[in-house]
Structure formats: C-alpha cells, structure tokens
Amino acid sequence: MNKHVMNEAIGETRLDRGTQGVIGQGVDRYEGKLKVSGKAPYAYEHLIGEKVAYGFVVPGPIGRARVKSIDTAKARAMPGVLAVVTGDAIMHSSAQPMGPDVPAMKGEIFHYNQPVALVVAETFETARHASHLVEVDYEPLEGHYEMEGRRETGRASDGGPMAADTKRGDFEKAFAASEVQFDRTYTTPSYHAAAMEPHASVAKWDGDQLTVWSSCQLLDLNVKQIANGVGVDASKVRLLSPYIGGGFGSKLGIGPDAVLAALGAREVGRPVKLALTRQNVFQATSRRGETIQRVRIGATKDGRITCFAHETDTPNAEGEGFFEPSGISTVFLYPGDDRLVTHRVVTTDVLTTSAVRAPGEATGMLATESALDELAEQFGIDPIAFRKLNEPEKDPQEDVPFSSRRLLECIDEGARRFGWADRPSKPATRREGEWLVGYGMASASRANSLMASSAEIEMSADGRATVKTSMTDIGTGTYTILQQIAAEMLGLPLDRVDVLLGDTSLPASSGSGGSWGANSAGSSVFVAAEAIVEEFARRLDVDASTLTLKDGHAIAGNRQIPFSEILKRETLTVTGKIEPGDTSDNTNQASYGAHFAEVAVNVTTGETRVRRLLTVGTAGRILNMKTATSQCYGGQIWGIGYALEEELVVDPRSGLIVNHDLAEYHVPVHADVPKLDVVLLEDRDPYASPLAGKGIGELAIAGVGAAINNAVYNATGIRVYDYPITMDKLLPRLPEEVGAAA
Amino acid sequence: MKRNRRAKRSMKLKINGVEHELDIDMRTSLLDACRDHLGLTGSKKGCDHGQCGACTMLVNGRRINSCLTLAVMHEGDEITTIEGIGEPGNLHPMQEAFLHHDGFQCGYCTPGQIVSAVGMLGEVADGWPSHASADVKAGAALSGDEIRERMSGNLCRCSAYPNIVDAIETASAKMKENA
Numbered sequence: 001m002n003k004h005v006m007n008e009a010i011g012e013t014r015l016d017r018g019t020q021g022v023i024g025q026g027v028d029r030y031e032g033k034l035k036v037s038g039k040a041p042y043a044y045e046h047l048i049g050e051k052v053a054y055g056f057v058v059p060g061p062i063g064r065a066r067v068k069s070i071d072t073a074k075a076r077a078m079p080g081v082l083a084v085v086t087g088d089a090i091m092h093s094s095a096q097p098m099g100p101d102v103p104a105m106k107g108e109i110f111h112y113n114q115p116v117a118l119v120v121a122e123t124f125e126t127a128r129h130a131s132h133l134v135e136v137d138y139e140p141l142e143g144h145y146e147m148e149g150r151r152e153t154g155r156a157s158d159g160g161p162m163a164a165d166t167k168r169g170d171f172e173k174a175f176a177a178s179e180v181q182f183d184r185t186y187t188t189p190s191y192h193a194a195a196m197e198p199h200a201s202v203a204k205w206d207g208d209q210l211t212v213w214s215s216c217q218l219l220d221l222n223v224k225q226i227a228n229g230v231g232v233d234a235s236k237v238r239l240l241s242p243y244i245g246g247g248f249g250s251k252l253g254i255g256p257d258a259v260l261a262a263l264g265a266r267e268v269g270r271p272v273k274l275a276l277t278r279q280n281v282f283q284a285t286s287r288r289g290e291t292i293q294r295v296r297i298g299a300t301k302d303g304r305i306t307c308f309a310h311e312t313d314t315p316n317a318e319g320e321g322f323f324e325p326s327g328i329s330t331v332f333l334y335p336g337d338d339r340l341v342t343h344r345v346v347t348t349d350v351l352t353t354s355a356v357r358a359p360g361e362a363t364g365m366l367a368t369e370s371a372l373d374e375l376a377e378q379f380g381i382d383p384i385a386f387r388k389l390n391e392p393e394k395d396p397q398e399d400v401p402f403s404s405r406r407l408l409e410c411i412d413e414g415a416r417r418f419g420w421a422d423r424p425s426k427p428a429t430r431r432e433g434e435w436l437v438g439y440g441m442a443s444a445s446r447a448n449s450l451m452a453s454s455a456e457i458e459m460s461a462d463g464r465a466t467v468k469t470s471m472t473d474i475g476t477g478t479y480t481i482l483q484q485i486a487a488e489m490l491g492l493p494l495d496r497v498d499v500l501l502g503d504t505s506l507p508a509s510s511g512s513g514g515s516w517g518a519n520s521a522g523s524s525v526f527v528a529a530e531a532i533v534e535e536f537a538r539r540l541d542v543d544a545s546t547l548t549l550k551d552g553h554a555i556a557g558n559r560q561i562p563f564s565e566i567l568k569r570e571t572l573t574v575t576g577k578i579e580p581g582d583t584s585d586n587t588n589q590a591s592y593g594a595h596f597a598e599v600a601v602n603v604t605t606g607e608t609r610v611r612r613l614l615t616v617g618t619a620g621r622i623l624n625m626k627t628a629t630s631q632c633y634g635g636q637i638w639g640i641g642y643a644l645e646e647e648l649v650v651d652p653r654s655g656l657i658v659n660h661d662l663a664e665y666h667v668p669v670h671a672d673v674p675k676l677d678v679v680l681l682e683d684r685d686p687y688a689s690p691l692a693g694k695g696i697g698e699l700a701i702a703g704v705g706a707a708i709n710n711a712v713y714n715a716t717g718i719r720v721y722d723y724p725i726t727m728d729k730l731l732p733r734l735p736e737e738v739g740a741a742a
Numbered sequence: 743m744k745r746n747r748r749a750k751r752s753m754k755l756k757i758n759g760v761e762h763e764l765d766i767d768m769r770t771s772l773l774d775a776c777r778d779h780l781g782l783t784g785s786k787k788g789c790d791h792g793q794c795g796a797c798t799m800l801v802n803g804r805r806i807n808s809c810l811t812l813a814v815m816h817e818g819d820e821i822t823t824i825e826g827i828g829e830p831g832n833l834h835p836m837q838e839a840f841l842h843h844d845g846f847q848c849g850y851c852t853p854g855q856i857v858s859a860v861g862m863l864g865e866v867a868d869g870w871p872s873h874a875s876a877d878v879k880a881g882a883a884l885s886g887d888e889i890r891e892r893m894s895g896n897l898c899r900c901s902a903y904p905n906i907v908d909a910i911e912t913a914s915a916k917m918k919e920n921a
C-alpha cells in the first residue's frame with residue numbers, strides 16, 4: 001500500500017498545477033441526478049421486491065425504571081405478527097462515536113421512551129398496531145432529569161472529545177489582579193440534530209453472514225458496533241450506507257435500529273426493515289447536551305485580554321464519557337497567559353448526549369463571542385478593533401505556531417462587504433417602521449483534524465478510473481470532491497471517473513465527522529493517484545515530475561500517449577493511505593472566518609428576523625466551490641436556529657422530551673432564512689493535508705448565533721444570556737422610544 | 743354490529759400515469775403504498791405526521807403530504823410522485839435547476855421539495871394568494887419572499903434553502919419559456 005504520513009508541509013502538487021482544470025470548480029454533484037429524481041436508495045429503500053418483514057419499536061414511557069416483566073402474548077396473537085423481540089440486547093439509544101460499545105438496556109429503562117421491544121410483522125401497519133399491545137410492567141426508580149441543583153456533582157470525564165481540563169498559569173490569581181474583570185454566565189439549551197432521514201436499517205442474514213443497510217457516518221466503526229450489539233464477529237457483518245439523509249453527528253454511532261433490525265431478522269428468518277419514527281429519533285438516538293457556561297475574562301484598562309476562563313457544565317447519562325466540549329475553540333482562539341478551560345458532566349437520566357455538528361464550537365462560541373462583544377462595548381471599542389487588539393500571534397495554550405490563521409483578513413473583508421461602517425454606533429437607535437435594526441459580528445473557528453483513511457483507485461484498461469472507499473457522503477459532497485481529486489490528479493475528464501462509497505467491503509476510511517472527511521478521504525485518493533502516476537512514469541521510463549496528464553493522455557517531452565496504451569489492456573489497481581503525522585502536533589490547525597448579521601426586531605411583538613447574513617471564511621484549498629458554499633449556508637442556517645428557534649425541552653419531573661417531533665422542535669424553515677452570502681477566500685494550508693485543505697462543514701455554524709445575538713443587542717439594547725433569543729426574553733425589556741427623534 | 747376485521751382491501755391507484763392494482767391493509771398511507779408496495783421509494787418519509795413535506799406528491803395537480811392520507815382514498819385520482827416528474831436521463835426543468843443550483847445536500851428532502859415546487863408554481867399560476875402576498879385578491883407574482891413562504895412546509899435540515907429558492911426562480915423562468 002502507498003502511504004503518506006503528514007510529517008511536513010506539502011509542496012507544490014498536481015492540484016496546484018490544475019492541468020485538468022476541475023479541482024475547486026463548482027461542478028454539479030456526482031450523484032445529483034439520482035437525488036433529484038428520487039433514484040438514490042437510502043437505507044430503508046433496499047431489498048425492493050424481496051419478501052421482507054417490518055419492525056416497529058415499543059417505547060417505554062417512564063423516565064427511569066427496572067423492567068419487571070414484558071407480556072407479549074396479545075401482540076403475538078395478532079394475525080400478521082411474526083415476533084416480538086425483547087431482552088437485554090435491545091439498544092436504548094445510539095452508540096457513541098468513540099468506540100465499539102453499544103448501549104444495551106439489560107432490563108432497565110434509562111430514559112423516557114427508550115426502546116424496550118421490537119414488534120416484527122408482515123406489514124408496517126400490523127407492527128405499529130401490535131406495538132400498542134405489548135404490556136410492560138415497571139418498577140419505577142428515582143431519576144434526575146435536569147442539571148439544576150446537582151451541578152456540584154459534575155464529574156471530569158476522560159472519555160470525551162477533548163481533555164476535560166486545559167490549564168495554563170494561574171487563572172484565579174491573574175483574574176483577581178486584573179484591572180478589568182468580566183464575568184458572565186450563558187446557557188444554551190439541548191439541541192437535536194434532526195436529520196431529515198430518520199435512522200433506518202434493513203438487515204438480512206445469509207447463514208451466519210449479516211448484511212445491514214443503515215444510515216451511518218463512520219462505517220468501519222459502525223460495523224463493529226453492530227457486531228457487538230448482535231453478538232457476532234465483525235468479520236461476519238457487512239454494512240452499506242451509499243446514501244445518507246443527513247447525519248450532523250447523529251449517525252456517528254449506530255442507532256438502535258441497526259441492532260434491532262438484525263435481531264428481528266434473525267428471529268423471523270427473513271430480512272427486516274426498520275425505520276425509526278420521528279418520535280423515536282428525538283427520544284432514542286442522541287442529542288446535544290444543554291450547557292451552562294461561565295466566561296471570565298481579565299483585561300488591562302486599555303482593552304488587552306490578559307487571562308481567560310471558560311467553564312462548562314453539561315449533562316450526560318450515567319457512565320457516558322462524552323461531553324459537549326464548549327471550550328474547544330477557547331483553548332486557542334483567545335489570548336491570555338493564564339488560562340482555564342473546564343468541562344464537568346452532570347449525570348442525568350435523559351437521552352444520551354453526543355456529538356452534533358461542530359461539537360463545542362456551536363455552543364461555546366455562542367457564549368464567548370457574545371462575551372467579546374459585551375466586553376468591547378465596556379471598553380468603548382468597536383468589536384472589530386477589539387478583536388484586532390487581542391489577536392494572538394501563536395497558539396496561546398501550546399506556544400506552537402498556527403499553521404495558518406487569517407481571521408483578521410476574514411473580518412476585514414467581511415466588514416467591507418457588509419458595510420460594517422454603517423452599523424448603529426449606539427444600541428437601540430435605528431428604527432424602520434415597526435422594526436428595530438441592528439448589526440452584529442462574531443469570529444468563527446473550527447479546529448482541524450486529519451484521520452487515517454484509505455482508498456483504492458482502479459484504472460480500467462480503457463483508461464477510466466473508479467475510486468473505492470468505505471467513506472460516506474452525508475450530503476457534504478464527498479462523491480463529488482473525490483471524483484474531482486482523482487480527475488485532477490490523473491488528468492481525466494470528470495465523466496471518466498466513478499466513485500463507489502459507503503460499503504465496508506471497500507478500503508477502510510475515516511468516515512464522515514468532525515469536518516475531517518474531505519481532507520482525510522480526499523488525501524487517500526491523492527496518495528493512490530500519485531502511485532498511479534508513478535507507475536505510468538515507470539512504464540514510460542520518465543521522471544514522474546516531468547509527466548503531464550490531461551484528458552486521458554500522458555504527455556512526456558514531445559510524446560502524447562493515451563492511457564489505454566500505457567495500461568496495455570490491463571486493469572491497474574492501487575491503494576493509497578493517509579495518516580496524520582507531526583504537523584498535527586507541531587502546528588495548531590483550524591479553519592477561520594467571520595460572520596456579519598443584520599437583524600430586525602419587531603418593536604411590538606419582539607419577533608427577530610435575520611435580514612442579512614454574511615460569512616467570510618478560510619479553510620485551505622476549497623475542493624468544490626459550490627458544495628463548500630452549500631455547507632456554509634447550512635452552518636449559517638443552523639446558527640439562525642440555535643440563536644432564535646431551537647430548544648429541546650425536557651420535563652424536569654418525568655424526563656420526557658416534550659417537543660419530540662418536527663412540529664414542536666423548531667428547525668429553521670424557508671421563511672426564516674433570508675438571502676445569504678458566503679465568501680471563501682483563496683487559501684492553502686500546506687500543514688493540514690496533501691490537499692492543503694481544511695474542514696469546512698462545521699466552520700460556518702461556529703459563532704454565527706453569537707453574531708445574531710450581538711445584532712439583537714445592537715438593535716434593542718438587550719443582551720440575552722440564555723439561548724434561544726425568543727420573544728418572551730425581549731418583550732418585557734423592549735425600549736419604548738427608539739428612533740423618536742430620528 | 744360485528745366489526746369487519748378484514749383489514750385488507752384491493753384498490754386501484756393511478757400513479758405517474760400507470761394503473762396499479764394492490765391488495766393492501768386499508769390503514770396503509772399513500773406514502774407507504776408507494777414506498778413499501780410499489781417500489782416507488784422516491785417519495786421520502788421524514789416524519790409520517792405532516793410536519794416536514796418530504797413525502798409531498800401531487801394529487802390531481804395539487805400538492806399533498808402523502809403520509810397524511812390513506813391510499814384507499816385515492817382510487818380514481820391522478821397521483822404524481824417524483825418518479826413521474828422526471829428521470830435521470832430526462833430531467834424536468836425543476837430537477838435540472840436543483841442540480842445546477844445545488845438545491846440539496848443529503849438529498850432526502852429533495853424529492854418533496856421538487857414536487858412541492860412544481861405544485862406551488864401551479865398555485866401561483868392559478869392566482870392563489872399566500873401570507874406573503876401584499877393583496878390577497880390580486881394574485882401573486884413569484885418573488886423570493888413568495889417562494890420562501892409557500893415552500894415553508896418543506897423542511898431541509900441540510901439547509902439548502904437559499905439554493906432551493908434560486909433553483910425555483912430559474913426553473914420557473916425556464917418553464918415559462920418552454921410553455
């Protein structure tokens with residue numbers, strides 16, 4: 001296998017030369033025609049025409065309990081019911097992305113409406129009906145459903161997405177001695193990923209071989225989780241996820257459907273299809289934990305930040321190590337010699353919390369970027385000038401250089417394009433009819449990571465290439481960018497490159513998560529393509545660096561040879577692998593950006609409308625301008641949701657997630673979203689990967705809600721510390737006399 | 743009176759111009775009839791409760807949430823699903839526009855968005871007003887605000903909304919040209 005370890009900065013590559021001219025271009029999605037015509041098969045849509053059975057989950061409507069007995073007789077007596085699966089192995093929520101373990105119920109109810117059994121029947125309608133006939137007897141146990149009153153029990157988890165604590169110097173001492181002290185507490189509610197495709201699985205046994213089609217992001221981990229959950233060896237399981245109807249972290253670990261479908265299929269002796277209901281998705285997969293974040297900043301009188309603390313309390317279920325890492329950006333984004341970033345996990349008996357799009361940044365920067373706005377105002381400094389005054393030159397925690405950090409350029413470019421100079425200099429001073437108008441801005445950053453990943457390129461005798469990897473495309477554009485990378489590297493027109501993804505029988509990949517997918521899987525394709533170029537050069541007896549590849553021809557000196565001739569009627573197959581290396585340790589890598597928002601707040605109702613939203617970003621090489629921009633729109637719109645609409649409500653008495661559907665959990669709709677602007681600056685980060693690219697999928701959500709909050713303040717003079725900024729929080733405090741003099 | 747316990751019934755459904763004869767549970771939604779029994783999986787199930795629009799079909803030219811209606815209620819109706827709008831080799835202008843404007847990411851809400859958009863343009867052409875219309879009697883010109891209002895029953899968690907609006911504007915112009 002051809003392997004590249006990212007130990008040093010990458011030099012000039014074929015991607016820079018751009019001979020084929022396809023890298024970076026905003027070409028249409030590779031699989032787009034299938035998606036717009038309804039022909040792309042998602043998990044549930046496999047085995048059409050085969051005799052299958054249908055599953056339906058029986059939920060346990062109690063917050064915390066031991067199951068005394070389950071009476072399935074009535075359900076089983078219903079004509080058309082094939083089986084009722086019960087037992088210890090029933091998965092009660094999604095698995096975490098950190099390891100192969102799966103949460104099995106083992107006779108207990110851990111959270112309200114967790115799965116307790118699965119009905120399998122000839123039809124969906126019968127399974128659904130019979131699910132109501134399963135009778136469960138519970139012994140209620142004491143449950144805790146909120147952090148309130150129990151925060152002192154918070155534990156420092158060593159099984160989370162970052163270290164629980166990151167410290168430098170002596171924050172408390174430095175803060176006590178600071179000329180200016182800022183101390184605010186912010187809260188963010190629990191959020192749900194709410195991908196449009198409910199988690200679904202189709203499971204089929206052939207003897208002891210299990211095939212599962214499921215909606216999953218990290219196939220090589222997920223296949224182990226399925227094997228664990230079902231109790232078989234992972235070598236016996238094949239997992240396929242060719243199309244995924246959105247993930248946003250909620251499909252990093254398998255959902256309960258994968259194991260339940262497999263158990264059901266084994267019991268009834270035929271394939272089982274199981275799609276979670278939307279209510280199951282809200283109550284039996286995973287969610288983002290609510291946070292209580294204390295931000296303390298010490299500064300000099302003239303506005304220089306000298307110390308920074310960001311302390312987060314967030315919940316998870318008993319024994320769960322994951323926590324919402326709200327301080328993840330704080331560690332390197334803000335200056336200060338004395339630093340403190342902590343996370344404490346308060347155990348609650350509510351649905352497990354896990355990774356949702358930009359774990360950490362999406363919540364943490366709602367707090368810190370609002371704090372910076374408020375602090376700048378206290379100093380009487382424009383928020384942009386304040387950020388410039390406090391831009392660190394190197395990673396303030398580790399003292400290593402930034403691989404590249406163009407935050408201030410993003411801010412300047414954004415300010416110019418947005419017309420920041422026109423911002424009302426005092427809050428609550430601009431009124432247009434019944435609307436109070438304000439501007440706000442915030443920084444964006446998202447830590448970058450590279451993961452081990454491999455891919456195969458098969459060149460057929462006629463000079464077509466097929467990229468094969470277990471990588472997934474969750475809507476991010478993976479199919480398309482892998483096609484573009486292979487085409488550019490190999491000098492092939494796009495229509496001569498195919499991409500096969502989402503199958504554990506293909507070379508193991510990083511999977512999709514943490515915005516690492518494009519860089520990691522893309523680099524593996526890069527490495528494989530380089531090996532093909534080397535082989536071509538060897539066969540032509542030239543140095544690879546002198547070889548130009550374009551439109552299916554190799555050009556060496558004055559020779560122009562079609563690939564089919566080089567391949568001599570034989571298929572050429574190579575595998576490439578990328579691994580992270582020293583550059584991950586000796587540079588600090590992140591994508592950066594800046595958000596600018598204009599909002600209007602209704603002076604009578606307190607309704608907030610986002611009028612304009614601009615994000616300027618840098619994320620290294622952009623592989624496809626169109627899909628990258630779409631990713632950023634997605635982040636911006638999630639920011640609108642997080643700032644203004646979304647809130648998963650848990651009943652503190654029972655543990656019920658009250659708003660467990662799309663009618664009551666408010667994701668942004670068309671009418672909530674104005675025309676958006678996204679500008680991605682030309683950029684390269686040679687330390688990040690052979691592609692010189694960085695993660696983009698989560699950059700735009702980082703901080704955008706704070707830009708909206710800051711604009712709401714600018715419009716109304718009201719600072720909101722508990723998200724979302726709903727009307728009830730503004731109404732009682734709306735100013736009476738705005739603009740009367742104007 | 744003894745309840746009729748026979749849950750199955752044979753029914754005829756005309757979908758994308760093709761007659762299908764089915765013998766299925768009377769509780770089967772139009773959406774599930776297509777997805778589970780006819781191999782027409784283009785229409786998606788996002789909620790099964792009329793909250794997301796992923797299942798949008800046209801019934802006699804009008805858009806409906808097919809998860810909220812029983813198949814058995816649609817004998818004699820002309821039903822159009824995404825498969826009847828256009829195919830990969832022969833895309834409808836709306837599908838072309840979604841493709842070129844990147845009006846989708848994961849693609850799961852997309853068939854619903856596209857069918858809904860086609861139905862919506864019909865409503866506008868027929869002079870139906872919306873909440874965004876300045877004058878409910880005057881009919882409506884197609885503006886960005888009109889599109890956003892009229893498409894708000896189709897959720898997209900990937901949040902392709904800006905591109906969807908652009909796609910609908912492009913397709914609408916193209917369809918007028920073709921008409």
Ligand code: FES
Nearest residue numbers: 788790792795809
């Ligand atoms: S599936 Fe019909 S509206 Fe959601």
Ligand code: FES
Nearest residue numbers: 847849898899900
């Ligand atoms: S494209 Fe994914 S939900 Fe709309």
